[in-house]
Amino acid sequence: MAEQVYDVIVIGSGVMGSSTAYSLAKKGRKTLILEQFPILHSRGSSHGLSRMTKLGYREQYYTHMMVNSFKMLAELERETGTELWINCGALGIGPENDDYLCDVKKALTNVGGAVDVLADEELKKRYPMLSYPQDHVGLLDHKGGLLKADCILRGLQTVFRQRGGEIRDCEPVMAIHPGATVTVTTSKGTYEAASVVIAAGSWADKILGPLGLSLPLTIQRVTVCYCRELNPGSHSPDHLPCFAELYGSPPYEMWGLPSYEYPGFAKFGLHSGPEISPDTRDQPDGKWVTDRVTAYVKEHFPGLEPTPSITEQCIYTMTPDEDFIMDYHPQHHSIVVAAGFSGHGFKLALVVGDALSDMAMGQVPKYDMKPFKIARFQDASSQ
Numbered sequence: 001m002a003e004q005v006y007d008v009i010v011i012g013s014g015v016m017g018s019s020t021a022y023s024l025a026k027k028g029r030k031t032l033i034l035e036q037f038p039i040l041h042s043r044g045s046s047h048g049l050s051r052m053t054k055l056g057y058r059e060q061y062y063t064h065m066m067v068n069s070f071k072m073l074a075e076l077e078r079e080t081g082t083e084l085w086i087n088c089g090a091l092g093i094g095p096e097n098d099d100y101l102c103d104v105k106k107a108l109t110n111v112g113g114a115v116d117v118l119a120d121e122e123l124k125k126r127y128p129m130l131s132y133p134q135d136h137v138g139l140l141d142h143k144g145g146l147l148k149a150d151c152i153l154r155g156l157q158t159v160f161r162q163r164g165g166e167i168r169d170c171e172p173v174m175a176i177h178p179g180a181t182v183t184v185t186t187s188k189g190t191y192e193a194a195s196v197v198i199a200a201g202s203w204a205d206k207i208l209g210p211l212g213l214s215l216p217l218t219i220q221r222v223t224v225c226y227c228r229e230l231n232p233g234s235h236s237p238d239h240l241p242c243f244a245e246l247y248g249s250p251p252y253e254m255w256g257l258p259s260y261e262y263p264g265f266a267k268f269g270l271h272s273g274p275e276i277s278p279d280t281r282d283q284p285d286g287k288w289v290t291d292r293v294t295a296y297v298k299e300h301f302p303g304l305e306p307t308p309s310i311t312e313q314c315i316y317t318m319t320p321d322e323d324f325i326m327d328y329h330p331q332h333h334s335i336v337v338a339a340g341f342s343g344h345g346f347k348l349a350l351v352v353g354d355a356l357s358d359m360a361m362g363q364v365p366k367y368d369m370k371p372f373k374i375a376r377f378q379d380a381s382s383q
Ligand SMILES: Cc1cc2nc3c(=O)[nH]c(=O)nc-3n(C[C@H](O)[C@H](O)[C@H](O)COP(=O)(O)OP(=O)(O)OC[C@H]3O[C@@H](n4cnc5c(N)ncnc54)[C@H](O)[C@@H]3O)c2cc1C
Pocket: 011, 012, 013, 014, 015, 016, 017, 034, 035, 036, 037, 043, 044, 045, 046, 047, 050, 051, 052, 053, 171, 172, 173, 174, 199, 200, 201, 202, 203, 204, 207, 222, 223, 224, 269, 313, 314, 315, 316, 339, 341, 342, 343, 344, 345, 346, 347, 348
């Protein structure tokens, strides 16, 4: 017998689960979040103080979603009375006429986003701390910036609770039984709901396997590196935007954020890392990642000490095309699957939560959901 009955149970208190629950509570649904670890833990993908945001994506559908994401972020700022981001800009760096940058510029122009293309001398003048070859340009997305990630996560959970939402942490979900209603069994009890949203991050396969669904997800450890400023304050958000460059072969994305989390240390990461299991995250050797960051900083950021002073670990859950998965379980319409946020989901979390909450309520989301269907993977099959 279920202890309690809810409209929706959300599994996972990362930014996707929390945002979905926040939306459900605001839409008047009685909602429970179940989380295996203590709230605000650092074992998944949503911990830490900062993430990059931007308006322009190469893909028009994400750019359209970002327009709404900024509006929803402003609403969360009003609800929490807290500043949740710093509008320091997002800079894409690459060779002139690079396809990727041209597509982003087009997408930005289509939604009326302010954008500058900074060539050689202009780039040097605007950002003297950068050192890139003469043929490189900087595409400055004015709407971009730094998200205060931990404040956003806490804000979502606070508003959720204020609206009557319930969070049970340290309570791993052990089994899900679909039926006329869905029964969820945890280490501590049994709960029932009309529908369930599974937002379990890199543990998605562990929960979905027993439900007969296998998704093509790759789990990677991402090492975040913090490099010390030689001249204190020179790489703060007042001077340096968030930035990203596709470089090397195969093309790796190197991304970075101004000094904020640890004042005096700019943040860098490679959009890739060793494959891991989320339960044994720190076991494999990932020295090649910090070596690449060190070489990159040495070449392009002469005002920083290239060897990272601090490193921290986080997890990416990648899909083959790096598009998200937001869909109903193929056999069970009362189960919504949210997975594979592929290292770029935080900035879209509010929109993701809005879409997933509509799906859990049996309503059609207002976004183009075609790119996120499970059916796009030929080998995503029932076991
Ligand atoms: C280093 C790094 C940098 C990033 N930078 C950016 C960026 O600049 N911009 C951007 O937009 N995005 C960025 N991202 C991506 C973004 O942070 C992720 O897409 C997002 O956090 C994914 O959230 P999630 O809720 O899906 O996963 P998670 O945060 O991992 O949440 C899943 C939750 O489910 C819980 N769970 C799992 N199994 C169970 C179970 N059986 N029972 C109960 N609970 C369970 C887990 O404990 C976890 O709390 C970055 C990610 C990393 C790692």
